[in-house]
Amino acid sequence: MDYDQFLTIVERGGGATGVGADRSTAATLQTLAERISPTEARHLAGELPPELGPLLFTAEPAEGFDVDEFIRRVAERGDMDLPTATRAASAVFTALSRALSEREFAHLVAQLPKDFVLVLPTGPEILPAGAFLERVAQRAQLHDGDASRVTDAVLQTLAERIAAGEVDDLISRLPSPLHDPLRAGRSVDADQAQRMSVERFLARVAEREGVTPQEAFVHARAVMTTLREAVGEEFHDVVAQLGPKYAALWSG
Structure with a gap:
């Protein structure tokens, strides 16, 4: 999957309402990099389009915040309200589920608490x-x-x-x-x-x-x-x- 295709999925997922798919993607991935380990962030960057890699760069240990804090940070970074930030994050996670291998996406989900179900893909399952x-x-x-x-x-x-x-x-x-x-x-x-x-x-x-x-x-x-x-x-x-x-x- 290339960068434009990733942004297209974000846009179709409702994550670009009034803010742009690139801004939604940047705000969500930068916040995700704060929530997961540096090792997992490097693994994600290795499977994603190269334009997205810098958004996931981190040398800091994972912070243990919940989904509400995640959405608050996305909203702050993207200059959007909380409902828009929720849609943006959900759209970006949907794009991640398409772009990453099944194993890598499963590893990502395993690092997140159960309340992240709010932003994880819930639409039609992709047949492996x-x-x-x-x-x-x-x-x-x-x-x-x-x-x-x-x-x-x-x-x-x-x-x-x-x-x-x-x-x-x-x-x-x-x-x-x-x-x-x-x-x-x-x-x-x-x-x-x-x-x-x-x-x-x-x-x-x-x-x-x-x-x-x-x-x-x-x-x-x-x-x-x-x-x-x-x-x-x-x-x-x-x-x-x-x-x-x-x-x-x-x-x-």
């Missing part, structure tokens, strides 16, 4: 990458390594077929290991999507995988069915951009 690939493997009768390759091919082709804004929405609902193929296929024009019949879609998947179109159909169906489960209602927005013949890839 391992679970996503396992479902693809089961549906297409593949080994795990092959499931990763198949998933990359289908997601990259899908990203070429739909608008860039919709690709960004999918990125926000999927785990980090699945982001690269979506970014690879994403158009530089935010409103541009390639016109592509389902036959051409499958031919492109087959070409990327080095398999027959018939095998590509089985693989694409496994990935698209799993994608529908993983992103919930967001899948309806994807479907709206595809022709009716594409329904064979996830229905029936």
Whole structure:
């Protein structure tokens, strides 16, 4: 995940209301650096976009304040009221949950007291990458390594077929290991999507995988069915951009 994508998640999470996603992010991460150990702060910085690293720099031991003090400090740093600071902190923690590995985010949460549930993500859970690939493997009768390759091919082709804004929405609902193929296929024009019949879609998947179109159909169906489960209602927005013949890839 890059810096702009991180800020986009903060903005969509309601953390930029009247103050800007960059200001919300800075206020929250600087306060977080005061609440966690220097070692944990360094680990976080190592997995986040480089622009965010300086915000987490600290040589001081962790302070043991509660969530109310956390929000008060965010509000003071960001020059915002407490309700806005609460939304800002929640949005930044949501972005952290998307940007960090599952293990690192779990380590972060473990350093925080239970009252931080007020600002920790409570929305739809992100299906872990391992679970996503396992479902693809089961549906297409593949080994795990092959499931990763198949998933990359289908997601990259899908990203070429739909608008860039919709690709960004999918990125926000999927785990980090699945982001690269979506970014690879994403158009530089935010409103541009390639016109592509389902036959051409499958031919492109087959070409990327080095398999027959018939095998590509089985693989694409496994990935698209799993994608529908993983992103919930967001899948309806994807479907709206595809022709009716594409329904064979996830229905029936």
